[in-house]
Structure formats: structure tokens, C-alpha cells
Amino acid sequence: MIRFTLKCSQDHRFESWFQSNTAFEDLNARGLVTCPDCGDAEIEKAIMAPRVRPARNAAPAPAEPAVPAKPDPRAAALKELRDHVEKNSEYVGMSFAAEARAIHDGDAPDRAIYGEAKREEAVKLLQDGVPVAPLPFIPKAKTN
Numbered sequence: 235m236i237r238f239t240l241k242c243s244q245d246h247r248f249e250s251w252f253q254s255n256t257a258f259e260d261l262n263a264r265g266l267v268t269c270p271d272c273g274d275a276e277i278e279k280a281i282m283a284p285r286v287r288p289a290r291n292a293a294p295a296p297a298e299p300a301v302p303a304k305p306d307p308r309a310a311a312l313k314e315l316r317d318h319v320e321k322n323s324e325y326v327g328m329s330f331a332a333e334a335r336a337i338h339d340g341d342a343p344d345r346a347i348y349g350e351a352k353r354e355e356a357v358k359l360l361q362d363g364v365p366v367a368p369l370p371f372i373p374k375a376k377t378n
Contacts, residue, residue, distance in 0.1 A: 239282035242269035247280055265353045271308070273368040275353065316371050323348045325373060331355035338364040348373065 238258060241247045246269050252258040258279075261267050265275040323346040326333045330349030336342035338359075348369060351359070359366050 239280040240267070240277050241280040242272060242274035243276040244269065244272050244274055246271040246274070268368075268372075270312070270370060273370045312371055315369075319348055319369065320374070322346055325349055327373075331359060334359055334364050334366055335362070338362075 235251050235253060236255065236258075237249055237251050239247060239249050248270055250267070252261070258267070262277055267277045268275045269277065326347045326349040328350050330347065331351040333342060333347055333349070334351075337344055337347070350373065351366075356366055356368070
């Protein structure tokens with residue numbers, strides 16, 4: 235596993251773990267790496283310092299004093315949004331684009347849904363007047 239420091243086109247910086255550099259490049263090329271702050275899929279690696287393990291016989295590094303972590307209001311807001319979406323919407327997975335279009339056309343019952351769509355599918359929905367918006371989180375069905 236490798237941890238990369240990444241940034242989006244809006245200059246939001248974040249870190250993420252990948253199985254390898256090739257895995258990151260593949261996921262990023264398919265638009266599956268998104269900014270947790272704004273949902274932007276235009277992601278690139280930021281400058282980062284390598285993490286090098288000390289020699290086995292090296293003296294342990296002095297422990298840094300523990301600093302109490304401040305609650306992150308953005309994380310709390312994202313959790314609240316996720317909880318609301320999951321409680322009040324139906325997860326339709328990769329059939330999101332087809333289901334959203336069916337609801338918009340009146341071929342499926344009107345209800346709140348969320349799921350996953352390729353960027354091209356989402357753009358086509360918007361061009362056709364179907365009201366959709368990206369969510370700033372990955373559905374739990376895709377997380378480990």
C-alpha cells in the first residue's frame with residue numbers, strides 16, 4: 235500500500251491510500267478518485283515527502299506530545315449529510331443514470347435516489363434537464 239498526498243483543481247489537498255502507483259493512475263484515469271471537499275474528479279499528486287523507515291538498530295524517535303484533536307466541522311457536516319441521504323433515499327448502485335432518467339420521464343415512481351454514474355452519464359443527464367448532483371462521499375457499498 236502507498237499513501238499519496240493529492241490535490242484537486244480547486245487546490246483542496248487530501249491524502250489517500252492505493253495498492254500501487256499503477257492502481258492510483260488507473261482509478262484516476264477512470265474518474266474514480268474524487269476530492270472529499272468538493273467532489274472534483276480532476277485530481278493530481280501533490281508534492282510530498284517520502285516516509286523512510288529507520289534502520290532496525292536505530293534509536294526510536296522521541297515521542298511527540300499528544301495534542302487533543304479538534305473536531306473537524308467539515309467531517310461532521312459530511313457525516314450528517316451522508317446519514318440524511320442514506321436515511322431518506324434509495325441506493326440504486328450503478329443503475330443510477332437509468333433510474334434517474336426513468337423517474338424524470340415518469341416511467342418509474344418519483345422518489346429520492348442515490349448511486350453511482352460515470353461522468354459522461356451524469357453530464358448527459360444534466361444536458362437533458364434531469365436534476366442530479368454529485369455527492370461529496372463514496373456510498374458505503376463501495377467502501378471496505
